[in-house]
Amino acid sequence: MPLPLSAPSAPRGLDALWPLCVDLTERRRRGATASAAGLPLAWSANGGYALDGEWDAESRALFALFKPLLDRQGDDARWVVGQLGQSLDGCIATHNGDSFFVNGPEGLVHVHRLRALCDAVIVGAGTACLDNPQLTTRRVAGPNPTRVVIDPNLRVPAGARVFTDGQAPTLLVCDPEHARRAAARVGADRVIAVTRSPALQGQIPLGEVVAALHGRGLDLLFVEGGGVTVSQFVRQGCLDRLHLLVAPVMIGAGHPGLQVRRADAMREALRPPARTFALGTDLLWDLDLRASPA
Ligand SMILES: NC(=O)c1ccc[n+]([C@@H]2O[C@H](COP(=O)([O-])OP(=O)(O)OC[C@H]3O[C@@H](n4cnc5c(N)ncnc54)[C@H](OP(=O)(O)O)[C@@H]3O)[C@@H](O)[C@H]2O)c1
Structure with missing residues (x-):
């Protein structure tokens, strides 16, 4: 059987999710404007942060748990x-x-x-x-x-x-x-x-x-x-x-x-x-x- 030209990439896991949470926290502390630029995330003023791309179930659950904290940005912090x-x-x-x-x-x-x-x-x-x-x-x-x-x-x-x-x-x-x-x-x-x-x-x-x-x-x-x-x-x-x-x-x-x-x-x-x-x-x-x- 022919091999696929490119293997599907594995979903990201906790080893990527947790540093992302810490990164968002450090940006908030520095007073940076909330933004998902350059991150595997989307940001909207109404909905806050959302994960972008493929993430495993454990990471999606952890992100959902901490999202109310991570969304506290700027004047809302x-x-x-x-x-x-x-x-x-x-x-x-x-x-x-x-x-x-x-x-x-x-x-x-x-x-x-x-x-x-x-x-x-x-x-x-x-x-x-x-x-x-x-x-x-x-x-x-x-x-x-x-x-x-x-x-x-x-x-x-x-x-x-x-x-x-x-x-x-x-x-x-x-x-x-x-x-x-x-x-x-x-x-x-x-x-x-x-x-x-x-x-x-x-x-x-x-x-x-x-x-x-x-x-x-x-x-x-x-x-x-x-x-x-x-x-x-x-x-x-x-x-x-x-x-x-x-x-x-x-x-x-x-x-x-x-x-x-x-x-x-x-x-x-x-x-x-x-x-x-x-x-x-x-x-x-x-x-x-x-x-x-x-
Ligand atoms: N399982 C857990 O998640 C967890 C987490 C933390 C601690 N613990 C355990 O909890 C136990 C201690 O808890 P605790 O409920 O007895 O005591 P605590 O909540 O740690 O401390 C209560 C004391 O803090 C002071 N205090 C706090 N808020 C105050 C306020 N608004 N106004 C005035 N004083 C205030 C008072 O000191 P004064 O008495 O000097 O007036 C009060 O008696 C320990 O055994 C610890 O191991 C468990």
């Missing part, structure tokens, strides 16, 4: 996405704080990808104390984001890795009464002092934190955890999108994940538009909180 990796029974860690690991390896890679695509990663004091995280992108290629710790009372130890490892800048959000001590730890220019709001039951108003970060040129923000912090972002209406990664595991009476305002009737319950994606054995729920009627 300011955006907040959160995540929680939880068990089937709604826990993000055991009762004594062990969360290594709730999710499978694909879920962990997903978190590192979100870090790489966002300008800043935010965690609460509980996570910073219990996990001593680095909040870097060591599982994927891509830049480390600026790290932000919400620690109103400065209870995270000064020796925590985010303050000492030098892998990326760390900003510290605290109550103004601790601002001087915070400045001694991270430098005055890296302290965001925000007064608690009586109207928010003494919580820090996260809209002020988000505005302060945007004011520093950090447009795309990633709230990584834990449950108290992500829930506060949802309750205060400061989250645009939430990725809930549900793992097929049951923990029982552990650290709770999402805790939103109580609905007395089902018609009052939050029911945001949702998409699902398989990440290994985990199921990722991508929730569009801005489109939620409540």
